[in-house]
Amino acid sequence: MIYYQCVFKFKLRLSSVKINRLYADLGLLATAVVWGATFPVIKIALNYISPFAFNSIRFFLASLLFIPFLKREGWKEGIKIGFCTFLGYSFQTVGMKFTTATNAGFITSLYVVLAPILAYLLYRARLRLLDVLCLIIALIGFYLLSGYEGFRFGDILIFLCAIGFGMEIAMISYHSKNVNPTILAFWQILAVAIFSTPLALITTDKLTFNFDVIYALVVTVFLATFVAKMFQNWFQRYVSVTEASLILSLEGVFAHVFAVFMLGETLSVVQYFGALLITVAVILTSLR
Secondary structure, three states, X not given: XXXXXXXXXXXXXXHHOOOOHHHHHHHHHHHHHHHHHHHHHHHHHOOOEOHHHHHHHHHHHHHHHOHHHOOOOOHXXXXXXXXXXXXXXXXXXXXXXXXXXXXXXXXXXXXXHHHHHHXXXXXXXXXXXXXXXXXXXXXXXXXXXXXXXXXXXXXXXXXXXXXXXXHHHHHHHHHOOOOOHHHHHHHHHHHHHHHHHHHHHHHOOOEOOOHHHHHHHHHHHHHHHHHHHXXXXXXXXXXXXXXHHHHHOOHHHHHHHHHHHHHOOOOOHHHHHHHHHHHHHHHHHHOO
16 A cells, blocks of 8 residues: 555655756666666576466566556457567567567567558558668578577577567557557466466476565566656657657667676677677668
8 A cells, every 4th residue: 555655645746846858868768778788687486487478477566566556447458469479579588588688678669660561560560761771671680699500499589579569569559649658568477467478388398586586577567667657658748759769779778788787698700790780770760
């Protein structure tokens, strides 16, 4: 009860404060940093807990944090979007067992490039020539980052994850015009937990709650899911779409930085060039 009262007061206070643009940029930058940090943190945790078990626990706990914002509206849309979110996180979490955290971070960011293409296929949304060119650049970058030295199985799974997240973004853009984004987020998160649970019951072969697993759950449940989503929802209102997209596109860069310090990962010159192409494609796609 105390938690819900605090969240409600925080929401009222935040909504009544005029946010300086610099603070909004810093809030979005913090979101990108947290999202980037989750890649090596989750990869370490997967040594002790199975992917679907981790996702089930993560998203059930995260959904509880969104209860203060719960309303009945939007559940149909949220569940539909949540299935795409479920596909994204499933492919991502399983894929991280078979590739590096760095590759996972950069390849996941391809969802930004894929989203306009998928929005066109799903809803006939306007598609620019630049979107197609960015997709080509990003796929070349993907090949250099992964395929040039032989595609990892995990990289293919992470690419499928990017498709799932791209569909999620396309659907959110379509449905958020009529449904509160925070309410959509709750139903999405709950849907991921529900869809993950049966697979967790079937596939779980590791379930150890040590420091690494608990730390990963704290980071992903509270910071990467709840706080980051609140930051994104609130601070994005005070900057342009282009500015927000540019800042959030740094997720892959931060994933590599954390992977270097936490896991000692490195890239070859060719792989760095591939990562650069992906980042450029993401940034150009964001310039709408």
